[in-house]
Amino acid sequence: MLGLLIVLAAVVLAFVPELLVSDIGTANRGNILSRLKPPSDLFLFGTDDLGRDVFKRVILGTRSALTIAVAVVSVAMVIGVPLGLVAGYMQGFWSEAIMRITDVFLAVPQLILAIAIAQILGRGAESAMIALAVTYWPFFTRTVYAETQRVRSSLFIEALEGLGASRLRIMAFHILPNVAAPVIVRATVGMGFTILTAAVLGFLGVGATPPDPDWGLSISEGRKYLPEQWWYATFPGLAIMILVLGFNLLGDGIRDLVDPRLRKSR
């Protein structure tokens, strides 16, 4: 419930930040006179080295964090789910080829591979998104592959095959709905995971570029002003934690809904 609340609030803020901050348009406008001011009534989270309001930038950062997460997870699903279906349902060459390619991508922690790809594509939010999507699809393929293998031996699939349904039809209309639940759970948790990884890319300088209000980037900029101007690096990190927490709780909640067996353990 809390997870759903956090995620909904973040989505609303990302689309209409004006609800909380009336002049969000000024978030990227600096004012040298109000440089590095501590949190106060006027600047709730203080100001940064260019005199920009940290609160407004954190709010505006919600949009870019959500955009990256949604884009990365959708692209990864579009690539990963069909491959998993094909690999799980068909046997032989294509199945083997797909799963061995998946193994290669999963042989390195996602972040490391994403760093390498993002760096080669050049600095920027787009390359970070491409790098994250290219390294995240194998997780969907793995999930869908395992589930499809389980479903494909069921009696109803055999019946459909006997009736002469095409393989495409069986995969799209009969197997896919049966493997949807774990995919949805993975996608929800993957959102939070992607926000975390994207923040690391931003922090390391292979992601968003200034003046993006990206949270990871803000933390790396704010770090130079510790310990006196503690607020600059602290609040973007809190924002990451709350939003990721929201997605994780939502993922747990959805899993409990679709898989009641797991509910008794809490």
Next chain:
Amino acid sequence: MLLFAIRRLLLILPILLGLLLLTFLMLRFGGSDPAAAIAGDIATPQQIEEIREGLGLNQPIIVQFWDYLKDAARGDFGVSVYSNRPVGLDIARRLPATLELTFAALLIATVFGIGFGTLAGVYRNSIFDYVVRIVSVAGLAAASFWIAIMFQLVFAMELDVLPLRGRLPTGMEAPQFITGLYLVDCLLTGNLATFWEAFRHMILPAVTISLGGLATIARFTRSAVIASMQSEFAMYEEAVGYPRHRVVFPYVLRNSLVTPVTQVGLLFGAFISNAVAVEAVFDWPGLGSYLVEAIFTSDYQAVLAVTLVIGAIYGLVNILVDLTHGLLDPRVAERM
């Protein structure tokens, strides 16, 4: 068991080969022209062509890949633009620092994760249980590099109880190189003063890296302990009148630990990933900060070599995990 280990080792080889192909393709087609980069801005097209010839870039792509494989097999990953030393040598020099940090983090995560998880499971719904659950959920959601910075802010800058960065204080000499792990080397040479400093320097980065894993292990341990506490044998023992600790330690824990311990190994990838940014924050001279330096200097060779080395270590660790699983659970060993 031995056969299983050998088979698994052989199975990594094609995966590593695939990884090499992937990094090779990225190097050749993704990045900028290496010949142009070496030649600099004022080179004539002819000079660039000569360098291309010298690097073997005009050879058929298959031949280039074969050369790349031969070099990689010898640990030759080219020369780093950043340090001007062979990348392989840089990696060999920095790997022990990362391994030491990751092992320390694994140890912290296992000991405290199992400890907290067990207590939370035994005293279910107590205040302690709630604290463990809330902290572990939050710990999984926080960015590790941010926690690293917050730890620096609180423990090094404000309270000044732990060092801010590095493996040793500036000016202090590193222990004699035996394993490259400072703590082990200090003990082997009996150098306790350096040991103490190395230990103090490791606390913040190791704890930061361990947090996500600690939370995961605590959660798994907690639910496994709850499940075995509700099992018939535990209820029987309690009914017979065994005191709680006699039920928990010998019986419940032994039945609950298989899942969390296998999680430890699966978490290794997360530990290595966390280490990259955390090392950069703490100026820890390991593979992670090397990777970050390589990013800043656009040192493709170094970035891809680190990717490969981490891939190889990751594969080995996964085999170790499966073997441990077999040792812990005889039923699994039988299937190996």
